[in-house]
Amino acid sequence: MGDVGNEEKAAVDSKEWYLTAHALEGVPTSDHLKLRTISLSLAVDSIPDRHLVVQNLLISVDPYNRTRLTGVEDGLYFPPFKLNEAITAITVGRVIRSKDSNYKEGDIVFNFFSPVAEHCVVPSELVRKLDPTSGVPLPDFLSSLGLPGFAAWVGIDVVGDPKPGSNVFISAAAGAVGIYAGQLAKLKGCRVIGSTGSDEKVKLIKEEFGYDDAFNYNKETDLDAALSKYFPDGIDVYFDNVGGKMLEAVLNHVNRHAQILVCGMISQYKKIWTEREGVRNLLNIVGKEVRIQGFMSGSYFDRFEDFTKEMHGYIKEGKISSKHKIYHGIESYLECLSSLFTSSNVGKVIIEVNP
Known part of the structure; x- marks a missing residue:
């Protein structure tokens, strides 16, 4: 998944989805969400301390993000997205630059609030390191373990x-x-x-x-x-x-x-x-x-480690199964989000960013 050659580059072009107009009702369209390309510096001195540059590998597509496109503070889930800013999602990615000694290049991380983008700069406090040798497929970290x-x-x-x-x-x-x-x-x-x-x-x-x-x-x-x-x-x-x-x-x-x-x-x-x-x-x-x-x-994130331990045990024992619908490429995000409201999908909808 993805290109690991970014370590040699001084900058990288990254596609990201951003909000151009509020969607009060109905299924969001290209009138509301658009894709743009930005240039992201990989120079170490351009990265804030305790921040990481992450290449997203997998992006979770979740129904609650629909409620954040309205521009209305109605008490649902999280605050609404702001116009002209990148929308966010839960992702699994690879660290390609690090300004935090707890993370090194190549680490696989879970990010709760990543831009829906190919690459991003994120505070290290928002990510959690994953063990890719645990025997759990990466998509499971966005579904059964997500x-x-x-x-x-x-x-x-x-x-x-x-x-x-x-x-x-x-x-x-x-x-x-x-x-x-x-x-x-x-x-x-x-x-x-x-x-x-x-x-x-x-x-x-x-x-x-x-x-x-x-x-x-x-x-x-x-x-x-x-x-x-x-x-x-x-x-x-x-x-x-x-x-x-x-x-x-x-x-x-x-x-x-x-x-x-x-x-x-x-x-x-x-x-x-x-x-x-x-x-x-x-x-x-x-x-x-x-x-x-x-x-x-x-409200229960203080129990996340308890959940991870219990669910991981069920997975290893074959007591919990998963089902994923994998889309390919960052370009598919709008299609994926719309599909959640059509009964066309089964299980967890995930985008593989760079197949």
């Missing part, structure tokens, strides 16, 4: 902690987070059922990821009837990645003292807040004494 796996682990193991035998429902079950949430719930001895957008994905999560059952929400258009069929004994835990109509339907089928763990609401990301779908049956929360809790993975 933010999707961590979000699933926080929801299932920390915030929710369902008991063995619980009836667990996971929406967007074939997505980057849902795949791991289902597997972690199964490891806790739960009965796990997911919803997803195609028959192929239903087959996949049952056969490859151990879901007890699943349904295609594009076919089961009466969500209330579908949940009656798949949860005759009610829902104990709902891991919500969707929101909207699915959340409303779930509230008709929750058991007393059920937990609703709200990780995301992808069905609402493309809409301004006045057009987002309301939930009409919130009274069920009172009668059933339901606990609804939203959570942000970033």
